[in-house]
Amino acid sequence: xxxxxxxxxxxxxxxxxxxxxREETHLWTRSVHxxxxxxxxxxxxxxxxxxxxxxxxxxxxxxxxxxxxLTEHVSSTELSHRGEDASAAGDRFIHDRDVNWLRQSDVxxxxxxxxxxxxxxxxxxxxxxxxxxxxxxRPSSARVLSAMIRGADDGERFVVRDYGEDEVDEVLEEFFNxxxxx
Ligand SMILES: O=c1[nH]c(=O)n([C@H]2C[C@H](O)[C@@H](COP(=O)(O)O)O2)cc1CO
Numbered sequence: 001x002x003x004x005x006x007x008x009x010x011x012x013x014x015x016x017x018x019x020x021x022r023e024e025t026h027l028w029t030r031s032v033h034x035x036x037x038x039x040x041x042x043x044x045x046x047x048x049x050x051x052x053x054x055x056x057x058x059x060x061x062x063x064x065x066x067x068x069x070l071t072e073h074v075s076s077t078e079l080s081h082r083g084e085d086a087s088a089a090g091d092r093f094i095h096d097r098d099v100n101w102l103r104q105s106d107v108x109x110x111x112x113x114x115x116x117x118x119x120x121x122x123x124x125x126x127x128x129x130x131x132x133x134x135x136x137x138r139p140s141s142a143r144v145l146s147a148m149i150r151g152a153d154d155g156e157r158f159v160v161r162d163y164g165e166d167e168v169d170e171v172l173e174e175f176f177n178x179x180x181x182x
Contacts, residue, residue: 039067040066040067040106041102041122042063042071042111043074043123044075045116045118046081047081047082048081052114056075067106071101102129102131107179110123115143127158135159136161136171159175
């Protein structure tokens with residue numbers, strides 16, 4: 001073999017290696033990208049009452065370690081039971097934007113202890129959209145969760161989890177770790 005052919009073989013091997021490395025980097029970058037940009041839709045009561053807003057904050061802060069929370073405003077202490085300024089954009093805007101966000105989301109997490117027509121509506125829509133959904137309910141509230149939420153639990157795609165305020169982190173860790181395995 002001439003040295004020119006040898007040089008050719010070496011450089012094509014090197015080209016292949018470089019190409020493989022590039023593909024690996026690309027795949028790695030893509031998987032990190034997917035993780036970082038996971039879109040999470042958080043549901044919590046607004047006009048249904050803001051009693052649990054501090055807990056929504058805690059949940060949303062934890063969710064932000066897993067991805068982008070599209071509905072961060074639900075956990076804002078500045079948002080009252082009157083809701084967002086509907087006079088500026090209108091309730092139709094809020095509805096259409098939120099349904100759009102629901103469609104875009106990869107996963108839905110709802111705090112369902114404080115009854116809310118809006119949260120119930122969102123959950124009805126996500127069942128139809130077949131989104132992976134976690135509903136969190138606190139039995140310590142002495143409320144009884146609607147049969148239309150508890151009864152929708154299928155043990156897989158739509159799950160209702162009873163929990164206590166001090167279990168937020170572990171319940172969410174359990175849920176997102178199980179997501180990684182599916
Ligand atoms: O101003 C709003 N902004 C908004 O994003 N929502 C959505 C997100 C919440 O998960 C849900 C709360 O519904 P409700 O206001 O009926 O409690 O509806 C609801 C309102 C007010 O109804």
